[in-house]
Amino acid sequence: MCGIFFSLGASEHVLPQEKTATWLRNRGPDNYYSHLLKLESPRGAEVSTTTPETIYLTFISSVLALRGDHVTGQPLVDVDSNSVLCWNGEAWKINGELVDGNDTELLFQKFIEALKHHHDAGESEEVRLNSSVARLTNIISNITGPFSFVFYDGLHRRLYFSRDCLGRRSLLHRQDDYGDLRICSVSDGSPGAAFEEVETDGLHMIDLSRVTLSKNMPDETPRLSYLVEVVPWSYDSVDAPLLRNPVAPMNRTLPSTDPPSLSLSSPCVQTLEQELGRSVGIRVRNIPQLGYGSPGADAKVAVLFSGGLDCTLLARLAHDALPKDESIDLINVAFENPRVAAALKIKHEKENGAEPMPSIYESCPDRITGRAGHAELQKVCPDRVWRFVAVNVPFQEFTAHRDEVIQLMRPHNTEMDLSIACALYFASRGQGAVTTIDDGDTTTIYTTSSRVLLSGLGADELFAGYGRHGIAFARQGFQGLIDEIDLDVGRLGKRNLGRDDRVISNWGREARFPFLDEEFVSYATQTPVWERCGFGTTKAESAPNDELDRIAESLDSEKKALRLLALKLGMVQTAQEKKRAIQFGSRTAKMESGKSKGTQTI
Structure with missing residues (x-):
């Protein structure tokens, strides 16, 4: 995982703001390096002076080393072609x-x-350019894994930048009043136009040999x-240059009769275990x-852990993939929400008089389910060290970091964005209390050593985990359910x-999303919807033979398919957990005002 900064300047090398440089270093604490290029007299320059004109290319990368046996510094530079790569991703x-x-x-x-x-000697320059683009798109199309990158083709003076089609890595861009371009993993406080997300619609290209520079007066900037051209993602097998979308289209087949009930013996549950286990294992x-x-x-390895179905299932499958002597950290975050604390205090005093108040953190919904999930993992997999890291965030600490989170999450800017971002921000810091049971309970402050955080994001979209999925089925049956899931999957790359x-x-850590592995997403989208969830399936003909x-x-x-897999793997309580949004489970929702709406702009 890395931090990327690129700029294209008309009059000088444009460097990141000091705060931006700090954030880039935070993302990649193992290496930070810059590479500067000047391109003189681009073809088509419209200038009013006789001095050669120059455009300035600035490449900066920071590196978090997670692959191989050594730290590979970036940007990577090919001396012969003058090409440069800034890569932020994991090509599994x-x-x-x-x-x-x-x-x-x-x-x-x-x-x-x-x-x-x-190339053949008789090929034109245009043919050579098109063939090089086709070969690049073929390589990009066949990458499995999350990525964003900036690549400069020094032979043809072309700049390429892109994010994967699911948008799993950040990449932002902005253009100022003079046309100077910045592409960066994070936003900054520069004046002028705000940063926007690079769309996940394909490979973006700029032909720098066709850049024009113009000014009305000799001393004017x-x-x-x-x-900016875009080579789009496509499902169709057509001639290049087109990017082949690695995610298969939704299986829109409708059942001819009521589908059979999903059960522990359903073949689709075994297939799900194999596919999800493969995705977890790679990561x-x-x-x-x-x-x-x-x-x-x-x-x-650590897990962003609420004790819910998705994250606990990932923890259980990580156990199968890792040596038994490797511990796994379960990071669970809870906040002191003043509104909730005040309400709980009134209720407690009414019901219990002068008895001491229980911990505001231990009463958080995600803390309760997190403790229960931890206990179940210890019971099912007793030969593993499962370290429960209780991250407690006082309101004062929340307010101290609030502005930092708001700046980091830009261009997202709503109260809901802040609620979710704060939960992830403090959880990924990985610093909390760990209780060790020996002769007595000993609690120490602990910071995880893991640079990899597993997240269960994507399960709800693929397996119909939101309330609106049930509403869609109630209104329009399987057709409505398929349409709703297809909508969710289709906009993953445009969301959060x-x-x-x-x-x-x-915090110098990398989130990995096993449910958003391209091969796993394709497996899920191609699986009939009634083999992923229990809507519309028939009840078993006979009474169950045993408790399971x-x-x-x-x-x-x-x-339901995920619930059955959890049950199959021994996670009885986990299989029955209800869906709960992170901002409500950790109590980051409406921290400052009970009247604010999630869509309200900050």
Whole structure:
């Protein structure tokens, strides 16, 4: 995982603001480096002076080393072609082959080979350009994993930048009044136009040989003008240059009769275990132990842990993938919400008189389910060290960090954004209280050493976990349910993953999303909807034979396949947990005003 900054300037190298540089270093504490280029006299320059005109390219990358046996500094530069790569991502596979070692070096090598591909002597420059673009899009189309990048093709003077189609890594852009372009993993406080998310619609290209510089007076600051082209993602198998969308379209098949009941013996549950286990395994194996943390901290993997179905299931599958002697940290966050605290105090005094108040943090819904999920993991997998990290956030600490979170989450700017971002911000810091049971309970302040945080995001969208999915089915049956899920999956890349990446990565940690693995998403979207959730399925013909079958029959329809998998893996209580949004479970919602709405702009 890395931080990226690129700028295209008309009169000088444009460097990041001091705060932006700090955030970039936070994202990548292992390496920070810059590379500067000047391109003279771009073709088509419209200037009123006789001096050669220059455009200025600035590349800066920071690196969080999580792949290979050494730190690979960025930006990567190819001296022969003058090409440059700033990469922020994890290429788990390329062309279906698992990537061993450093993925950045391998991808850069492939990009350069694509540029230097042998051409026939009679080919025109336009044909050569188009063929190089086609080869680049073919490489990008065959990357499995989250990414954002900026790549400069020095042979053809073309700039490329992109995010993966699911938008799992942040990349922002802005253009000021003089046409100067900035592309960055984070926003900054520069005057002028605000940063916007780079759309997840395809590969963005600028032909720098066609950039124009114009000014009315010799001593006036020149203005840049250029065209941004987009090579779109496509499901169709058509001629390049087009990016092949790695996520398969939704299976829109409707059942001819009422589908059979989902049960522990349903083949789709076994397939789900294999597919999700594969996705988790790729993300937790072979992580270098380079982290920092408290003395004795040894975890390479941590889970953003509410005790809910999705995150607890990921923790359970991570157990199957990792050696037994590796501990796993479960990070659980709870906030002191003044409104809730006041209401609980009144209720407690009314019911219990002068008895001491219980902990405001331990009464948080996510703390209660988190403790229960931790206990169940310990029971089912007793040979693993499961370290429960209780992150308690006083209101005063929330207010001290509030402005920092608001700046990090830009361009997102609503009260709901702040509620969710604050929960992720403090959880990903990984600092909390750990209780060790020996002769007595000993509580110590602890900071996780893990640089990898597993998140259950994506499960609700794929397996019908939101209340609106049940409403859609009640109104329009399977057709309405499929339409609603398809809408959710289709807008994943346009929603909040960039915001979450900016907030989480500020602590030098990387969020990984097993439910949003391209192959897993495609498996889910191609699976009939009635094999993912329990809406519209028939009841079992006979009464359940044992307790597990009885529980399986009674499970909620939302995400029923995931619930059955949890039950199959021994997580009886987890299988029955209700869906709860992070801002309500951790109590970050309406921290300052009970009258504010989630959509209200900050």
